[in-house]
Amino acid sequence: MLSYDLIASQRIDEATQAIRQAEARKLDDPVLRQVLYALAFLKMILRDSGTSCMVHRQSCRGELWLSLEADTAAYGGHLRRAGELTGQSVDSAVRNGHKESAAIWLANAA
Numbered sequence: 001m002l003s004y005d006l007i008a009s010q011r012i013d014e015a016t017q018a019i020r021q022a023e024a025r026k027l028d029d030p031v032l033r034q035v036l037y038a039l040a041f042l043k044m045i046l047r048d049s050g051t052s053c054m055v056h057r058q059s060c061r062g063e064l065w066l067s068l069e070a071d072t073a074a075y076g077g078h079l080r081r082a083g084e085l086t087g088q089s090v091d092s093a094v095r096n097g098h099k100e101s102a103a104i105w106l107a108n109a110a
Contacts, residue, residue: 002015006018007035007039007042012043015039016039019032019036019039034068041072041075063089063093063096063101063102067086067108070083070084070085070086070089071108073085074109086106089102093105
């Protein structure tokens with residue numbers, strides 16, 4: 001996805017613009033929601049202002065939300081919470097037949 005490439009190139013504003021264009025075209029999928037979350041999280045880190053960036057829970061649902069929330073907790077040093085959230089996301093993914101996603105989230109957590 002173009003937005004990931006732009007994020008990797010530290011072109012955050014352009015990545016945000018690409019996502020907004022996708023939204024304007026009524027495109028929506030889990031990857032798009034994941035990029036929205038990642039952008040919000042990255043902006044919070046880059047600003048490092050001590051104020052929380054609004055990360056909208058409705059942009060990521062279910063297993064994906066739990067996995068991303070686990071990543072955020074781990075980044076913040078809350079490893080026990082990150083482990084709990086990863087476990088919840090993996091359990092949910094397996095229950096819903098998304099074994100590949102569960103494996104990816106376990107690998108990310110490791």
